[in-house]
Amino acid sequence: MTRPIGLAHLSALHLPPPELVEAAADCGFTSIGTRVHPATTSETRYPMAAGSPMSAQTLARLEDTGVSVFDVEVFTLDGMRNRGEWMPVLEAGAALGARVLNVIGGDDDRHRLTDSLAALVRDAHEFGITASIEPISYQKVDTFHAAAAVAEQTGCGIMLDVLHFVRAGGTVGDLAAAPPGAVQVIQLCDGPAAVPHLEAPPRMPLGQDTNGSDRQIESRAKRQVPGDGAFPLIEILAALPDVPVSVEVPDVAFVESHGITEHLHRLMTATQQLITTADTERTEAIR
Structure with a gap:
């Protein structure tokens, strides 16, 4: 295996x-991404401010297991x-040794978005963190091309969530289209070729919103295991051979039952x- 696998x-x-x-250490993951800021308004917040008891407990577990924190999430520029x-989100990430901050482009004023993101990129750099935009198929920055343009303008990184990449x-x-080295991580999952019609689970982890949207339910509650769906995962990995992987597969029903x-x-x-x-296919193609 040539690249680390995070959770x-x-x-x-x-x-x-x-x-x-x-849990990550027990299953062999080398790193985690962790939520230090809620993604939706209804979401319960983990008390992960720098210096908090939970942050200190997390650091102790990291030291004991050898797992690292790759990224922290999630900050929406709205x-x-x-x-x-x-700034408190960056401080929380820096306390954990995070390398990347997940940023969502939720502002429909592109000029204001790029100004804010450029300022965030500069502040994150002071903490040793790369602020990285994640194109999300139901947000204002929705396509990879849009994210690449924003990265070109601001110097931010890109988090490539393959679900939203395909759905957009x-x-x-x-x-x-991305600037060289811009893609910081591949968030790996799988899914059917078309967006499925899904019912929202009765209970969402941390009380996340889904708004009855098939895309949001799929994104937050029902993704498929890598290799089980129709996404071009082999081709994406081959195109980005040196980029770390983070496995992002929420499956609320499976976790409740198994x-x-x-x-x-x-x-x-x-x-x-x-x-x-x-890796095998890439090696054979090079020969």
Whole structure:
């Protein structure tokens, strides 16, 4: 295996960060992404401010297990939030040794968005963190091309969530649009070719919103294990051979019926197999 495999918090969002570290370590993940700021207005917030008891507990588990924090999430630039709100998020990430901050472009004023993001990029740099835009198919920055343009303007990184990449109509050829080295991580999952019609689970981890939207329900509650769906995962991995992977597969119903340990083990096994296949095909293509 040629690249590290991390675990995105959304795969096990009901686990507080200290427990997420242990669960990730038990299943062989080398890093985690962890939520230090809520993604939706209804969401319960983990008390992960720098210096908080939960942050200290997380650091202790990281030291004990050897797992690292790759990224922290999630900060939405919506036209109203500013430096006073993103600085505590950066401080929380820096306390954990995070390398990346997940940023969502939720502002329909593109000029204001790029100004805010450029300022966030500068502040994040002071903490050793790369502020990275994640194109999301139901947000204002929705396509990879849009994210690449924003990265060109602001110097931010890009988080490539393959679900939203596919749902926004992305193709593997689009990946060449990004500035060199901009893609910081591939958030790996799978899914059917078309957006499925889904019912929202009765209980969402941390009380997340889904708004009855098939895309949001799929994104937050029902993704498929890598290799089980129709996404061009082998091709994406081949196009970005040196980019780390973070497995982002929330499956609320499966976790409730089978438990989190079985869920994470199947994610690791499937991802290892997928990466091995991608590496083998790439090696043979080079020969």
